[in-house]
Amino acid sequence: MTTLRFTPKAARPALALLGLGLVGLAGCQSDINSSAPAPSAGSANFTRYIAVGNSLTAGYADDGLYLEGQLNSYPNILAQQFAQVGGGAFTQPLFTTAQANGSGYLRLTGFTATGSPITARVPGNAGRTTPTAAPYTKYTDAINNLGVPGIRLADIQTPGYGSVLGNPYFERITPDATPLQSYFQRVKAEVASATFFTCWLGNNDVLGYATSGGSAQNASNTNLATPPANTITRTDSFNLKAIRIINALTANNAKGVVSNIPDVTGIPFFTTVGPVVKATLTAKSVPGMVILTGGNPGAATSGNRKQITTADIRDASGGRQLFTLTSSNFIPLVGTATGRPWKYIYGQTGLPAAGFGSYLTSFAIDTTQLFGVTAGNPIPSAFVLDDAEQTVVATATTAYNTSLQNAANAKGLAFFDANAYFRTIASNGYATNGVNNSANFISGNLFSLDGVHPTPRGYALVANEIIKTINAKYGATLPQVNANDYRGVLFP
Amino acid sequence: MQVKSLLLAGGALLAASSGAYASGFQVGLTGQKNVGMGGTGTGLYLDQASQFYNPGAFAFAPTGFQVGGNMAIPRISFRPDGADQGQRTLQNKNVFPFSGFVGFGPKEGKWRLGLGAYTPFGSELHYAQGWEGRYSLTDINLRSVFVQATAAYAITPQLSVGAGLVMLAYGDVDLQRDVPIQAQGSAAPLHAQLTGKADHKLGYNLGVMFKPSDKLSVGISYRSAIDAHVSSGDVTLTNRPASLASSFSATQFDVTLPLPDVYSVGLGIRPSDKLLLAFDANLVGWSRYQNLQFTYNGNLGGAGVTSSSSKREYQDALAFRVGAQYKVTDKFTLRAGTFYDFSCVRDGFVTPETPDADRIGATAGFTYEIGSRFGIDGSFLFEDFRKRSQTQDDLISNGTTDRVAGTYKTTISVPGVGLYVKF
Numbered sequence: 001m002t003t004l005r006f007t008p009k010a011a012r013p014a015l016a017l018l019g020l021g022l023v024g025l026a027g028c029q030s031d032i033n034s035s036a037p038a039p040s041a042g043s044a045n046f047t048r049y050i051a052v053g054n055s056l057t058a059g060y061a062d063d064g065l066y067l068e069g070q071l072n073s074y075p076n077i078l079a080q081q082f083a084q085v086g087g088g089a090f091t092q093p094l095f096t097t098a099q100a101n102g103s104g105y106l107r108l109t110g111f112t113a114t115g116s117p118i119t120a121r122v123p124g125n126a127g128r129t130t131p132t133a134a135p136y137t138k139y140t141d142a143i144n145n146l147g148v149p150g151i152r153l154a155d156i157q158t159p160g161y162g163s164v165l166g167n168p169y170f171e172r173i174t175p176d177a178t179p180l181q182s183y184f185q186r187v188k189a190e191v192a193s194a195t196f197f198t199c200w201l202g203n204n205d206v207l208g209y210a211t212s213g214g215s216a217q218n219a220s221n222t223n224l225a226t227p228p229a230n231t232i233t234r235t236d237s238f239n240l241k242a243i244r245i246i247n248a249l250t251a252n253n254a255k256g257v258v259s260n261i262p263d264v265t266g267i268p269f270f271t272t273v274g275p276v277v278k279a280t281l282t283a284k285s286v287p288g289m290v291i292l293t294g295g296n297p298g299a300a301t302s303g304n305r306k307q308i309t310t311a312d313i314r315d316a317s318g319g320r321q322l323f324t325l326t327s328s329n330f331i332p333l334v335g336t337a338t339g340r341p342w343k344y345i346y347g348q349t350g351l352p353a354a355g356f357g358s359y360l361t362s363f364a365i366d367t368t369q370l371f372g373v374t375a376g377n378p379i380p381s382a383f384v385l386d387d388a389e390q391t392v393v394a395t396a397t398t399a400y401n402t403s404l405q406n407a408a409n410a411k412g413l414a415f416f417d418a419n420a421y422f423r424t425i426a427s428n429g430y431a432t433n434g435v436n437n438s439a440n441f442i443s444g445n446l447f448s449l450d451g452v453h454p455t456p457r458g459y460a461l462v463a464n465e466i467i468k469t470i471n472a473k474y475g476a477t478l479p480q481v482n483a484n485d486y487r488g489v490l491f492p
Numbered sequence: 493m494q495v496k497s498l499l500l501a502g503g504a505l506l507a508a509s510s511g512a513y514a515s516g517f518q519v520g521l522t523g524q525k526n527v528g529m530g531g532t533g534t535g536l537y538l539d540q541a542s543q544f545y546n547p548g549a550f551a552f553a554p555t556g557f558q559v560g561g562n563m564a565i566p567r568i569s570f571r572p573d574g575a576d577q578g579q580r581t582l583q584n585k586n587v588f589p590f591s592g593f594v595g596f597g598p599k600e601g602k603w604r605l606g607l608g609a610y611t612p613f614g615s616e617l618h619y620a621q622g623w624e625g626r627y628s629l630t631d632i633n634l635r636s637v638f639v640q641a642t643a644a645y646a647i648t649p650q651l652s653v654g655a656g657l658v659m660l661a662y663g664d665v666d667l668q669r670d671v672p673i674q675a676q677g678s679a680a681p682l683h684a685q686l687t688g689k690a691d692h693k694l695g696y697n698l699g700v701m702f703k704p705s706d707k708l709s710v711g712i713s714y715r716s717a718i719d720a721h722v723s724s725g726d727v728t729l730t731n732r733p734a735s736l737a738s739s740f741s742a743t744q745f746d747v748t749l750p751l752p753d754v755y756s757v758g759l760g761i762r763p764s765d766k767l768l769l770a771f772d773a774n775l776v777g778w779s780r781y782q783n784l785q786f787t788y789n790g791n792l793g794g795a796g797v798t799s800s801s802s803k804r805e806y807q808d809a810l811a812f813r814v815g816a817q818y819k820v821t822d823k824f825t826l827r828a829g830t831f832y833d834f835s836c837v838r839d840g841f842v843t844p845e846t847p848d849a850d851r852i853g854a855t856a857g858f859t860y861e862i863g864s865r866f867g868i869d870g871s872f873l874f875e876d877f878r879k880r881s882q883t884q885d886d887l888i889s890n891g892t893t894d895r896v897a898g899t900y901k902t903t904i905s906v907p908g909v910g911l912y913v914k915f
Binding site: 106107110111115431432433434435436443447460464479480483484485487488490491 | 622626675676884897
């Protein structure tokens with residue numbers, strides 16, 4: 001026995017082969033960790049990370065901001081990974097568990113007989129249940145996640161953006177002592193001690209125009225300070241503010257990642273309804289439709305009507321015209337004499353109900369004519385992002401992304417090409433650990449029930465892409481997360 | 493009668509190993525003497541297990557009965573690609589392949605008749621809870637028992653031929669994976685379990701042995717392919733969201749698993765009365781296995797989705813084996829061997845159910861004879877798979893994104909024991 005005890009380690013495999021070392025060998029787990037690089041921060045420092053951005057940064061999903069979405073925001077996922085390499089605490093303006101439903105959000109309740117999803121709204125419980133109700137319960141502590149749903153780059157220097165009449169999400173985090181504080185001022189205050197940041201702003205400078213089907217009046221505005229809702233921000237204004245915020249973020253030599261803007265026409269909000277419309281019209285041999293385009297009132301002769309052919313509706317086989325997700329409830333009414341779509345559209349304006357008649361008159365709408373196929377009762381502009389409007393979106397997106405890229409390059413920052421990434425998802429999907437995710441509505445796992453914002457799975461993928469960007473730029477070896485641990489759409 | 497008792501033994505011991513010993517989900521732990529010599533046997537006539545390795549050689553083998561079993565102790569690790577949160581360890585489970593053979597015939601006669609039962613294919617793996625590849629596979633248990641009836645005839649004292657009728661007598665499969673669909677209020681995703689029993693299928697093996705002298709023997713053998721087929725296996729779905737009942741309506745499945753044919757050549761050399769050297773080469777026809785296709789009696793994944801197909805595209809695989817035995821005394825024999833086995837799974841096609849890789853093995857064994865008729869065989873095998881990695885980009889370019897990117901590493905230890913009786 002004593003001789004065995006002094007047997008050198010190197011001799012053990014030989015003994016094992018003779019069957020003598022059986023017990024020791026069987027207990028031995030094959031080890032592949034030793035070849036893996038240990039997580040490291042590289043030249044980056046994650047001691048205090050702040051996230052600047054809009055709804056995507058806040059974790060908005062299912063047409064709402066609520067606790068689960070906040071917990072699965074990409075900045076929160078990043079912060080968890082940063083924590084493995086010295087990252088500090090990451091505070092988000094979380095809704096409390098008692099107010100976990102936040103602003104309220106959409107939930108899938110089932111499918112129609114033809115397989116279309118049915119959603120219902122889970123009411124909010126964070127103090128503000130309707131747009132005109134009381135503001136959200138405030139959260140005024142110092143925070144790391146400065147994602148504000150709805151904010152445009154155009155809005156960042158607007159004083160009072162968070163006042164009671166302004167953006168309710170920014171109002172919620174605006175200190176009581178400084179009700180007129182702008183987003184830019186708040187960012188400057190939070191970034192003073194930051195060592196790392198992510199900045200993903202600019203989506204809403206084009207998204208509002210797109211999701212409203214380009215229906216805003218005077219979309220080509222000249223108001224530099226605060227362009228009206230659902231218009232496209234001027235590119236010179238965008239460029240100026242992009243440089244300003246990135247200068248502010250890097251003023252104390254913080255490193256960071258700037259993300260650009262995806263092409264919004266690839267998201268399920270625009271790609272889901274059109275193919276159904278096209279198939280239905282084709283089956284019924286309807287050659288085309290009449291739509292309103294732009295936001296200008298006027299009669300059928302004023303140039304605001306547009307004929308689109310059925311073949312030109314975009315689906316997998318081709319076509320250009322995109323139908324919004326918001327149109328899905330009204331598409332079945334095509335070919336009937338109805339005013340319901342217009343009641344919905346008018347309701348969205350928030351104007352007094354008494355004005356509905358004159359609204360119809362201003363657009364020369366005759367609800368006794370057949371909806372969607374007559375110049376007297378066309379498809380509302382808000383339901384279609386037509387080819388001309390798509391060109392406006394594409395031009396602006398390209399210009400914005402040039403500004404963002406230049407601003408990032410000027411400061412030597414990492415750059416996440418979200419535009420390229422989401423284009424890949426739209427065309428090929430994105431497989432993760434045996435799961436084939438895609439940009440399909442409901443079934444694709446990546447987009448939430450509003451068709452615009454990602455699911456937790458989608459946000460996890462965004463976090464992974466940003467991690468790749470950081471690793472490449474700063475020589476870090478941050479581990480990615482298993483995106484499949486984050487949910488897609490939940491089914492009833 | 494012999495067949496019946498062997499089958500009963502099978503019922504008690506039925507199991508398989510995780511691809512121990514040979515590429516793909518071959519098990520090949522047949523005959524303890526052969527296992528101890530690196531899996532050689534095509535050019536040898538050691539005992540009744542020749543029925544499996546080379547039915548031609550069986551004509552020269554001693555008559556008798558033998559039964560043996562092994563305990564395969566796999567250690568499999570997985571580290572996900574890109575997301576290094578440490579390696580995943582399987583719930584390693586020991587499995588118990590077995591074999592038994594009986595051979596009759598006149599002691600110095602020209603012919604032999606034999607029966608055998610063995611477990612040439614199988615795999616049992618249970619991955620850790622929540623592992624990265626859960627949507628590809630969580631658990632697999634693939635088991636098979638083959639029985640064989642063999643006849644061999646020595647045409648001359650130098651040349652013999654033999655043939656066996658092989659039947660897939662028992663086979664079952666239990667495949668489980670998670671499906672990326674989750675119900676509201678459920679913490680776990682949809683889980684699918686496919687279980688079924690294989691149809692009985694027939695195959696055969698053939699062999700020739702040429703023995704120009706007592707010092708040299710050469711063997712060639714062929715084992716036919718068999719398509720294992722499960723019809724009307726059960727589909728069990730748990731955590732299925734109510735709203736997707738019609739999209740996941742399947743209750744039964746059919747699947748065919750092609751099992752390969754094997755060409756073998758072997759050499760036995762006896763430099764002295766005490767020493768025997770063996771060399772084998774095997775060519776395993778895994779290229780038959782191109783796709784794993786399930787068909788269902790209802791939907792599984794959406795309206796009209798009544799089948800699923802997953803690329804395998806296995807390639808034919810070679811294995812080389814060397815073994816030796818040395819008769820220390822009349823009662824005690826020692827054995828050793830080694831082998832190198834090339835993987836049948838191409839780069840970028842590795843699946844969790846068969847985390848295959850090129851592998852090197854070392855074996856040892858002994859025989860101790862008790863009296864003149866009884867004896868005990870012992871064997872030990874250690875197998876080291878080469879570490880194997882595939883990236884997500886590999887999977888995308890191969891169209892194999894239904895599996896998981898990462899690195900697999902496997903080692904297996906297999907002790908075995910057998911008893912024999914000489915007639």
